[in-house]
Amino acid sequence: MAINPIMMTNTDLVNSKIDLDTIDVSNLNRQFLFRKEHVGKSKALVAKESAQAFNPDANIIAHHGNIMVPEYGVDFFKKFNVVMNALDNRAARNHVNRMCLAADVPLIESGTAGYLGQVDVIKKGKTECYECQPKAAQKTFPGCTIRNTPSEPIHCIVWAKHLFNQLFGEDDPDQEVSPDTEDPEAAGDAGQSALSAEAEKDVAGGIKRKSTRVWSQEIGYDPAKLFNKFFRDDVKYLLSMENLWKKRRPPVAQDWNEVCQHSTETSLESESGLQDQRIWSMSECALMFGKSISQLKADLAARGDGGMLVWDKDDEAAMNFVTATANIRAHIYGIVTKSRFEIKSMAGNIIPAIATTNAIIAALIVMEGLKILSGNFEKCRNVFLTRQPNFRKRLLVPCTLNPPNPKCYVCCEKPEVVVKLNPKHVTVKILEDKILKGGLNMVAPDVEVDDGKGTILISSEEGETDDNHDKPLATFNIGDGTRLKCDDFLQAYEVVITIKEVEKLENEAEFEIVGDLESLLDQVAEKTDEQKKAESKNGVVAMEDEDVVMETTPTAGTKRKASQEIVSTPKKPRHDDDVIVL
Amino acid sequence: MLEKITDKITEDEAALYDRQIRLWGLDAQRRLRAARVLLIGVGGLGAEVAKNIVLSGIKSLTLLDHQVVTKEAFTSQFLIPRSELGKNRAESSLGRVQLLNPMVEISADPTDVADKEDAFFTDFDVVCATCCEKQQLQRLNEICHKSDILFFAGDVFGFYGAMFSDLNTHEYAVEVKQNSAEKAIDATSAASTAPPAAKKQKTEPAEMKTVKKTTKFTRFSSALNINWREEAYVKRLKRMPKTFFIYRVLLEFRSVHRRDPSVEHVQTDKEELKQISSRLLPQIGVEPTIIQEDFYDYCFAELCCVCAVVGGVLAQEIIKAVSQKDAPHRNFFFYDGVSGDGMVDCLA
Structure with missing residues (x-):
């Protein structure tokens, strides 16, 4: 019997990080296809097995892998009547959105955050696509706040994660941890002690980027030396930038030996109650700083030459390092210190997830799927789950689907965006990594300069345009008004970028993607009242996270049987499989 | 408690x-x-x-x-x-x-x-x-x-x-945003012991505070016994969930037949549901047209x-x-x- 092929993409199953592909104990409070004995196993395979037990007649195919690879190209997506997303990150959502637009397959997009959830139906040419409306950018902090003048716990946590990467992870010039001598607030006095004598030494702000890692390795990751550099010498250096402290409480430098004097051997184990909930003392933090560093040092060594660690909230040493480091820094600045539990939420950007919300949203996804499969697309609605009923008594708020944004840089006929940048500073590498991949969510872009000669700037073929990487765009005569034809073959997506040359951008940003602001604002105004109400009520669920936001796969297997009964004839049965879990 | x-x-x-x-x-x-x-x-x-x-x-x-x-x-x-x-x-x-x-x-x-x-x-x-x-x-x-x-x-x-x-x-606890007056009091009391965190107050996110509340509930029967002809209820009819009346009809079916509508007797059960709705709904004070005419097509099986x-x-x-x-x-x-x-x- 030909049954509707349905594809479900599940958050963890499509994540390229290997460690997120396996079942964690914190998943078990809601992912009911998984049990304690499954911890550490592949989610895709266990989910298939368990769902199969619920319905032995279901034909389930489990794919264990990353959705953003050529194996799952447009032809793969075309096999399905509908795609249901249960993803946890914007990059994968953007990608699946483009694949479904290219394959012209309806997409049901979803997300949950705590008690809130929403389901959106997306169909090419009929509705808004996932990228029609600009999404709030992830919260970032000015570099000088993080490096010089933190005032909230989150600033210290961000700094601690940056320090982790400087010591053990990938070197990222945007994650500098040393004092920032270019802080505009410090102007006038920063120079004196800062730029002259001390800058030459390796103790303070003058330290060159790459040397943090090299220096740490040279000292064998000695906790005392690391502690004294970051929490004593760098702080003393910051104190020399006197302008910063005219209206602020100045930081207080800490010395390893003094802090450790107060420590007692048992302090980390003796307390009763939950370890995660307790706030560590300074000496405990120092002890943990040392302990976690020696563990991480060993982990790093195990990776061999050139290896690096990736910070992971579920890695105990990595989490302890960030907790200890963030709290020591907070203490230095007189900022309230936090428990490991609280710091994990903030550092890991954890969005709480519960069984009930997931069950409701999974069911609503299937309800919309049924309408699509039974040929009643006009009955589809976007649905919001709110925390308290709205003024019309609705806890579940169905909203009519909005038409596509004609200026959407993804789903419109000829997508175009304007990018503000300085072509003398922005290199081809920055264009590729930060603008095309980071900003415009392309996966493997090809870029041609629209200069009549067809200059190839970036090729998705490995190695072909590597020589261009470090050259500024100006090298290729790219300036104000230059048009770049960008093409992602995998996503079947093309966009034309028009360069708007500027000398400098606010907050030292390297570029700014402008799009067509005017039309975007109009679109927002056209939203139905219903939707606006629901959105304001929800504060619009932000489904951005490193952790699992939701997973519908568990219920998919059990839903299927009833689906079959209601769904008359599938519109285009091209496949004999039932549910395909990616 | x-x-x-x-x-x-x-x-x-x-x-x-x-x-x-x-x-x-x-x-x-x-x-x-x-x-x-x-x-x-x-x-x-x-x-x-x-x-x-x-x-x-x-x-x-x-x-x-x-x-x-x-x-x-x-x-x-x-x-x-x-x-x-x-x-x-x-x-x-x-x-x-x-x-x-x-x-x-x-x-x-x-x-x-x-x-x-x-x-x-x-x-x-x-x-x-x-x-x-x-x-x-x-x-x-x-x-x-x-x-x-x-x-x-x-x-x-x-x-x-x-x-x-x-x-x-x-009785339940609920988190509410602390109003600014209360916050100011907290801030002054904290200021005496805390070091001068000059910029801190301004940048801190809205503080939440837990308050206790109490709410009273009524029995199931009071909903069943509503006379929808009474003025206070007539006004509410327009904005209330009509599914309540479908639910009443189905509970009545269950009482009469000691079972739920079944796919085994689709036709007779549909007929019976129509009968019950045209009998029960006027009894409690509403027109049978208050619910979707074809509701009986959508109420079989869980x-x-x-x-x-x-x-x-x-x-x-x-x-x-x-x-x-x-x-x-x-x-x-x-x-x-x-x-x-x-x-x-x-x-x-």
């Missing part, structure tokens, strides 16, 4: 319930782990409720159901293995419910709820009744109301679902998605009530899978 629960959460529990503790807090989790719940009726909706509350980490769950497993169960009751056809529904569900969370005590009881003495129910903190007839619901509600047991009822008929709660006089929606809302209400955290929905929730509306209304 919001008395302090002193039981300690273990490290294992903290790891398992991590994501929900981040949402509702340790105190709520401590209250959950003390809750003894009776679930009556282990059909499609019962299975969803059982799954959700067992995963949340209650103390114990008793499944009470005298009905046997039919083929229809396999479309929505995912806790029953296919091999259990013809056996007791509660007992057949036990194994899979236990697998969901080994930390919760699960038991099954194949007795008919009608045969249970009143005293039986007082061993529980929560009673959740599904698949029960109207008279039975009223009896259970009465027992629970008198003994201050949290009472819930829910049912799913095809695309329609309903839930009811009577929490008697319910549709699994509808079970998941209603079971999700119902289970969350149980969690809220037990943990005494956040404002409960008072006192009905209706889901209409045809329109997609999920509405809360206070009917009394």
Whole structure:
């Protein structure tokens, strides 16, 4: 019997990080296809097995892998009547959105955050696509706040994660941890002690980027030396930038030996109650700083030459390092210190997830799927789950689907965006990594300069345009008004970028993607009242996270049987499989 | 009462319930782990409720159901293995419910709820009744109301679902944004001891404060006894969830026939539903046209998605009530899978 092929993409199953592909104990409070004995196993395979037990007649195919690879190209997506997303990150959502637009397959997009959830139906040419409306950018902090003048716990946590990467992870010039001598607030006095004598030494702000890692390795990751550099010498250096402290409480430098004097051997184990909930003392933090560093040092060594660690909230040493480091820094600045539990939420950007919300949203996804499969697309609605009923008594708020944004840089006929940048500073590498991949969510872009000669700037073929990487765009005569034809073959997506040359951008940003602001604002105004109400009520669920936001796969297997009964004839049965879990 | 629960959460529990503790807090989790719940009726909706509350980490769950497993169960009751056809529904569900969370005590009881003495129910903190007839619901509600047991009822008929709660006089904690005046007082008292954090006050996010609130609930029968011709109710008709009247018709069908509309007798049951709606609705003071004309086409079998929606809302209400955290929905929730509306209304 030909049954509707349905594809479900599940958050963890499509994540390229290997460690997120396996079942964690914190998943078990809601992912009911998984049990304690499954911890550490592949989610895709266990989910298939368990769902199969619920319905032995279901034909389930489990794919264990990353959705953003050529194996799952447009032809793969075309096999399905509908795609249901249960993803946890914007990059994968953007990608699946483009694949479904290219394959012209309806997409049901979803997300949950705590008690809130929403389901959106997306169909090419009929509705808004996932990228029609600009999404709030992830919260970032000015570099000088993080490096010089933190005032909230989150600033210290961000700094601690940056320090982790400087010591053990990938070197990222945007994650500098040393004092920032270019802080505009410090102007006038920063120079004196800062730029002259001390800058030459390796103790303070003058330290060159790459040397943090090299220096740490040279000292064998000695906790005392690391502690004294970051929490004593760098702080003393910051104190020399006197302008910063005219209206602020100045930081207080800490010395390893003094802090450790107060420590007692048992302090980390003796307390009763939950370890995660307790706030560590300074000496405990120092002890943990040392302990976690020696563990991480060993982990790093195990990776061999050139290896690096990736910070992971579920890695105990990595989490302890960030907790200890963030709290020591907070203490230095007189900022309230936090428990490991609280710091994990903030550092890991954890969005709480519960069984009930997931069950409701999974069911609503299937309800919309049924309408699509039974040929009643006009009955589809976007649905919001709110925390308290709205003024019309609705806890579940169905909203009519909005038409596509004609200026959407993804789903419109000829997508175009304007990018503000300085072509003398922005290199081809920055264009590729930060603008095309980071900003415009392309996966493997090809870029041609629209200069009549067809200059190839970036090729998705490995190695072909590597020589261009470090050259500024100006090298290729790219300036104000230059048009770049960008093409992602995998996503079947093309966009034309028009360069708007500027000398400098606010907050030292390297570029700014402008799009067509005017039309975007109009679109927002056209939203139905219903939707606006629901959105304001929800504060619009932000489904951005490193952790699992939701997973519908568990219920998919059990839903299927009833689906079959209601769904008359599938519109285009091209496949004999039932549910395909990616 | 919001008395302090002193039981300690273990490290294992903290790891398992991590994501929900981040949402509702340790105190709520401590209250959950003390809750003894009776679930009556282990059909499609019962299975969803059982799954959700067992995963949340209650103390114990008793499944009470005298009905046997039919083929229809396999479309929505995912806790029953296919091999259990013809056996007791509660007992057949036990194994899979236990697998969901080994930390919760699960038991099954194949007795008919009608045969249970009143005293039986007082061993529980929560009673959740599904698949029960109207008279039975009223009896259970009465027992629970008198003994201050949290009472819930829910049912799913095809695309329609309903839930009811009577929490008697319910005290709960809710987080509200602290107003600026109170904040200023806190700030001055803090300032004397804290170092001068000059920029701190301004940048700190809105502080939340926990306040206690109380709300009163009424019995199920007061909703059933409403005369919708009375002026106060006539005004409310326009904006109220019409699914309530569909629910009334279906409860009436269940009382008369001692079963739910069945796919085995589609035609006769549809006819009977029409009859009941044209007889019952005028009796309580509304025109039969108040409900969607073809509602009887959409009310057969427990549709699994509808079970998941209603079971999700119902289970969350149980969690809220037990943990005494956040404002409960008072006192009905209706889901209409045809329109997609999920509405809360206070009917009394």
